[in-house]
Amino acid sequence: MNQGKILVIDDKKSVLSALELLLQSEYKTLTTLANPNGITSISDLKTYNVILLDMNFSAGVNTGNEGFFWLKRIKKLAPDTSIIMMTAYGDVELAVRALKEGATDFILKPWENNKLLSTVRAAYQLQQSRKEVSHLKQKTKHLKQLINKSKTPIIGNSKAINQVLKITRKVAKTKANILITGENGTGKELIAQAIHNGSSRKDEVLVAVDMGAITESLFASELFGHTKGAFTDAHGDRAGKFETANGGTLFLDEIGNLSLALQAKLLAVLQNRVVFRVGSNTPIPVDIRLVCATNCNLEQMVEEGLFREDLLYRINTIQIEVPPLRSRDDDIFLLAEYFLNSYANKYGKSGLKLNASAKKKLQNHQWPGNIRELQHTIERGVILSEHNILTSNDFVFKKQAFSVTQEMNITLDDMEKTMIENALIKHEQNFSAAAHQLGITRQTLYNKIKRYGI
């Protein structure tokens, strides 16, 4: 038996009992009302799935006006409930008007039982779908708020970061496409989030895609989506990142890692503002604000023929350069304190403090992995600390391969390669651990391994 709740309102007792008999075999709750005024005393009217409502109640009146009056009233009291109007033969015009005013369907009297049952079933299904859509909408709104709220604050008060934040606030409000450049771990993704949060799209989502992590073969399906059966593993229809970001911001990280072939595909979508899911010819319009980031020098890559000039022009209406941590001296200590407090909380070690030697050591380090490296250094220090006061001994930097005085004739690339090799040996080829030690993401590590042929 269906769990649905049905209400029948008709002034004729014979109609009420006939419908009660017919519908109670299929629906759990069936209520009848001979006088429509009674709806005002039904406190849980909203919980009814379907209401069958007669058009005329006063004897001799068949204008349908009463029906319209109650239709309007019920729509106000129970906006999601499906309403089926019941009208006599010849009143089809009235029924059509009722549909325009919000009724779900109509039934002509006298009815055929089977037809009436299928009309009620369809109205019930429609009400269920409407309820589901409105739940999903509420859930999505809540999730979007959570996603946007749970972001890390941008810590820093150095001249360099304040300048970046000033530009960020200014451009956030515009529609301009933004390119964020800077070394790994400088906080480019946080700046992208700040642009989104400061824009008119802030109630929608920011969808981040690591372009370095997407393989050539998965690019189209990840970004543009696919239809069921488009390829062997496409078991169902799936929206791509462009569609998911619709109305919001699309953040394409590591854009410099895209091959020329994929750059062409991306450019086509940015130019036409429509995507085609893999396996479909139907264009889907997308409205996104584009923010890209890279640690590569794209101008130089253009000169070397590695990056399309037309794509660069499309993505870098405004360019924001995030400075490395070593040029943000004032921020090292602020950030260290911030991470110290958050990891102390996380690991239940409240009250941790840095002593002067620790501060000096952190201040003097060059931070090649920038804020990510600092963050991991503090996390390690907090985990391993045995006292409330952390000293310089609690912060151990790996022996640095770049002893420039001893090996003057090696290049920066050689040094980086050696550091990566050492980290991989030390962590027995565990990429996550090696990346963590080096203060870079796993993906960046992959890219570098590929680049250096390690």
Ligand SMILES: Nc1ncnc2c1ncn2[C@@H]1O[C@H](COP(=O)(O)OP(=O)(O)OP(=O)(O)O)[C@@H](O)[C@H]1O
């Ligand atoms: N100003 C800041 N305040 C607090 N945390 C920060 C700040 N800048 C960066 N972080 C933290 O440092 C880490 C690295 O930041 P983020 O991922 O934004 O850098 P990125 O430049 O995008 O790195 P990559 O180039 O490797 O993708 C993150 O955990 C981020 O939360």
